[in-house]
Amino acid sequence: MxxxxxxxxxxxxxxxxxxxxxxxxxxxxxxxxxxxxxxxxxxxxxxxxxxDEHLEIGDEIPDMVLKDQDDNDVDLRKVAAENKIVVIFVYPKASTPGCTRQACGFRDNYEDLKEHAKVFGLSADNVTRQKNFQTKQSLPYDLLSDPNRELIGILGCKKTPQSGIIRSHFVFFNGKLKFQRIKVSPEVSVADGKKEVLELVKELK
The missing domain is CATH 1.10.287 (Helix Hairpins)
Incomplete structure (x- = not known):
């Protein structure tokens, strides 16, 4: 059992x-x-x-329309179609010391640049501030207003998601990104931007 x-x-x-x-x-x-x-x-x-991905070398210029200092529409794709070389330098805020040095540097080299490239300054400043900046510093090129930091974000120049801009410059060749310099000093931005444009000019010859 x-x-x-x-x-x-x-x-x-x-x-x-x-x-x-x-x-x-x-x-x-x-x-x-x-x-x-x-x-x-x-x-x-x-x-x-x-x-939210940033533009990389070889990517096409963004299909965007921004306002310039005179409140005119600037179609980036159209600009690229009409100009083999397009330079966009990005600055944090109009009329601040570093941004003034950067903008004036491109101004002082504009005679050499304009023969080969279309130059734009870009920041989150509104149209009025861009106009005042252009007038005060006698800037011979257009300044693009990007208050929502849309193009600035695509270029990878947002300091933080909420605010801030990283000083940079970008050179487009035949509508595609050829050179990019993010987080540079005003002087380096101007010197390298000009150098890169002249390098592309040699390729065209």
């Missing part, structure tokens, strides 16, 4: 172990499926954030 009870307990234990093993195996695929969810979410997040 005791042996029968013992056999029954052993049989029940074995059955419980088998059932437990089945439960583990059955749960395993569910666990794998659960792990796939974050991956799918990551893919969606990556796709959603693709619009």
């Amino acid at each position: 005791t042996a029968t009870r013992r056999s029954t307990r052993i049989a029940e234990k074995r059955k419980a172990d088998v059932d437990e093993e089945k439960d583990v195996k059955a749960a395993a695929p569910k666990a794998k499926r659960a792990k796939k969810v974050p991956k799918e979410q990551t893919k969606k997040t990556t796709a959603a954030s693709s619009a």
